[in-house]
Amino acid sequence: MRAPPQASGLAPAGRDVRRVLSSHDQIVRSLGQDILLGRILPGEKIPGEADLLERFGVSRTALREALKTLSAKGFLVMKTRVGTKVNDPVRWNYFDAEVLAWQVSNGMDAAFRRSLAEVRRALEPAAAALAAEHRSAGDLAGMREAIAAMRRERSSEDGFARADLELHLRIAVASRNPMMRSFASVIETALLEAFTLSPPTRSEVLHRETVDLHERIVDCIDAGNPAAAAAAMLAVIEAGYQRVEAEKT
Numbered sequence: 001m002r003a004p005p006q007a008s009g010l011a012p013a014g015r016d017v018r019r020v021l022s023s024h025d026q027i028v029r030s031l032g033q034d035i036l037l038g039r040i041l042p043g044e045k046i047p048g049e050a051d052l053l054e055r056f057g058v059s060r061t062a063l064r065e066a067l068k069t070l071s072a073k074g075f076l077v078m079k080t081r082v083g084t085k086v087n088d089p090v091r092w093n094y095f096d097a098e099v100l101a102w103q104v105s106n107g108m109d110a111a112f113r114r115s116l117a118e119v120r121r122a123l124e125p126a127a128a129a130l131a132a133e134h135r136s137a138g139d140l141a142g143m144r145e146a147i148a149a150m151r152r153e154r155s156s157e158d159g160f161a162r163a164d165l166e167l168h169l170r171i172a173v174a175s176r177n178p179m180m181r182s183f184a185s186v187i188e189t190a191l192l193e194a195f196t197l198s199p200p201t202r203s204e205v206l207h208r209e210t211v212d213l214h215e216r217i218v219d220c221i222d223a224g225n226p227a228a229a230a231a232a233m234l235a236v237i238e239a240g241y242q243r244v245e246a247e248k249t
Contacts, residue, residue, distance in 0.1 A: 023056065023057075023058040023059075023062045023066075024062055024065055024066050024069070026056065027052075027056050027058065027062070027063060027066035027067075028066045028069050028070055028098070029098075029102065030056070031046065031066070031067075031070055031075075032070060032073070032075060032098070032099065032102050033102055033105075033106065035070075035075050035086050035092075036099075036102055036103060036106055037106060040086050041086060042086045042087065042088050042089055043085060043086060043088075044085060044086055045083045045084060045085050045086075046067075046076065046083075046084050046085070046086065049063065067084060071084075073092070073093050073096050073098070073099055074087055074091040074092045074093040075087055075091075075092055094115075095183075095186050095187075096186075097185075097186050097188075097189065100186065100187060100189055100190050101189045103190070104189050104190055104193045108190075108193055108194065108197065110245075110248065113194065113197075113241070113244060113245070113248075116187070116190055116191075116194060117237065117241040119187075120237050121234060121237055121238075123180065123183055124168065124171075124172075124233050124234075124237060125229075125230035125231070125233045125234045125237075126175075126180070126230065127171055127172050127175040127177070127180040127184070127233075128171055128175075128217055128220070128221060128226075128229040128230050128232065128233035129226035129227065129229050129230040130174075130175035130176065130177055130180065130226070131171050131172075131174035131175045131221045131229065132220060132221045132223070132224050132225055132226040132228075132229040133224070133226055134174060134175065134176040135174040135221050135222070136174070139170060139173065139174035140174075140218070140221070140222055142170045143167060143170050143171065143174070143218045143221065144218065146163055146164075146166040146167035146170055147167065147211065147214060147215050147218060149163035149166065150163040150164060150167070150210075150211045150214060151211050153201065154201060154204070154207060155201055156201065157196050157199040157201055158196065160195075160199055160200065160201050160207075161192055161195035161196045161199065162192065164195050164214070165188065165191055165192050165195060167214060167217075167218075168184060168191065169181075169184050169185070169188070171217070171221070171233075172184035172185075174221065194240070194244070195240070197244045197247070197248075198240075198243045198244040198247045200243075210239070210240075213232070213235060213236050213239060214236055216232040216235075217229060217232040217233050217236060219232075220232050
């Protein structure tokens with residue numbers, strides 16, 4: 001059992017640390033959103049230190065640490081005697097989980113949906129092919145459980161999307177490629193959002209067809225057929241993308 005804080009000031013110091021961390025996250029998210037939404041354009045200087053200190057009500061140290069974090073994410077260029085400017089968008093790190101989460105919260109527009117589909121087409125079929133070569137009995141059992149969960153989720157859009165995501169994550173794990181698993185983990189938020197844009201639970205027929213398409217991936221992985229597993233994964237990605245785009249147009 002932890003002893004109660006003494007009168008030495010330890011308790012206030014602990015509260016100060018939590019406050020600074022909270023302030024740091026608030027600044028990073030707020031300025032990151034400003035940049036993603038175009039409120040501060042590439043090449044433009046961000047507001048001066050005095051303005052930002054007044055806006056966020058934080059210490060100079062907390063502000064500077066937040067700006068360093070945004071710089072590490074590729075959003076800012078910090079130069080002495082020049083100031084801090086918004087970096088070129090090609091430098092922004094979209095494989096940063098926080099950046100993806102900010103983008104998703106802004107809304108997944110057509111360009112973002114297309115970019116997500118393109119990177120999924122490039123990587124997920126390869127993960128499925130590797131899974132067909134390296135899967136274990138435990139991997140297959142987990143995939144079958146995810147398929148069963150997808151079949152059960154006939155009305156809950158969120159429940160179906162989470163079961164769908166679980167399947168894709170299990171396939172990434174079964175690939176035995178840590179980079180594939182890391183990629184899947186990074187884009188979890190974007191995938192979950194994408195899976196809820198046009199949920200197959202709205203139609204009994206569509207629900208059945210969608211689960212069958214996903215089960216085809218698992219069957220091919222189970223059969224140890226890399227080419228067929230990759231093709232089945234690509235078919236799932238394409239079907240989902242076309243369904244969303246048809247609804248959005």
